[in-house]
Amino acid sequence: MERETLKKAMMECFKDGEFQSILKEIVAEAMAVKDAEIADLRDQLKKANTHINELEQYSRRLCVNVSGVPETPNESTDQIIVDLGKMAGVTVTPADLDRTHRIGKGTGGSPRIIIARFTNFSKRQEFYNSRRELRKPRPVRGSVVSTEAAGKTFISDNITRDNQHTMYVARCLKKEGKLHSAWTDVGRMKIRLREGGPTKIIRSLEELREAADPDHRPDADPAEPSDADREGFRPAQGRNRKSARK
Structure with missing residues (x-):
């Protein structure tokens, strides 16, 4: 009760x-x-x-991605980097290279990206900063890379998967006219909202949104690029050619 x-x-x-x-x-x-x-x-x-x-x-600061180099049987990716250096006017020796190899599985389509890890940062920068010289490569006798192939070669920073996606979104924002340019500098992500404007370093997708797209709705995010898209990634900034691949 x-x-x-x-x-x-x-x-x-x-x-x-x-x-x-x-x-x-x-x-x-x-x-x-x-x-x-x-x-x-x-x-x-x-x-x-x-x-x-x-x-x-x-941890990737010593690495660069090299894309566009045709694949051949029993190739030496070390020698490819050495010869590309010569064509760009930079002396690269095997001792300057810690390791080089292709990324991913061969599909028989576009050549896979080569990742090259240098033994020291100064040589990495020397090679990376000479990338525009490959637009008109120097002929090198006995090179494993033809001058035609070298002219189509693309050298870029090696960046993380998260940063790849952030730069992919930056490219989408450029197409929408919400920023002027976006690029990476030894892995640091940078943007410029307008031509001639100040450069802003961003650390994440959220910071990119805050700077370039403050009215963004989360449900409007573009899908992450596929692996194929990542291998063929091109930056938003036309004058600084850079790509990304984990």
């Missing part, structure tokens, strides 16, 4: 307007605390992911 009496009393309390108001306040306060905790955890996760991405990008 006591149990039934207690149950009845509680039901009467729930019907009381003042009690309902107090209960709502208690629940609202508890939910606010939980919401704050969730927001804080999300912020910590975002910062951690950004930090991890930056560490991964830094």
Whole structure:
């Protein structure tokens, strides 16, 4: 009987307007605390992911991507880089190269990208900064790369998957007229909102959105590029040719 009496009393309390108001306040306060905790955890996760991405990008600072070089049986990718260096007016020796290899599985279509990791940053920069010289490559006797193929070669930073997607979105924003240019500089992502305007370094897709597309709706995000799109990635900025591939 006591149990039934207690149950009845509680039901009467729930019907009381003042009690309902107090209960709502208690629940609202508890939910606010939980919401704050969730927001804080999300912020910590975002910062951690950004930090991890930056560490991964830094680990790639000695690497470059070389695309457009035809594949041949039993080729030496080291020799390809050495010969491309000669054609661009840069001396690259096998000792300057830590490792080189093609990326991905051969499909019989476009040649796979070559990733080259240098042993020192200065030589990497010398090779990378000479990339425009390959527009009119120097003829090199005995080169494993023809001058015609060298002229179609594309040298770019090697950037993380997250940064690839951010630069892909930047290219979409350029097409929409929301920014003037976007490019990478030793893995650092940079944008310019208008011609002649200041250069802004961005660290994430969120920072890109804040700078170039503050009215963006999350449901309007473009789909991530396919692997094929990544291999053929071209930057938003026409005068600085750069690509990205993990």
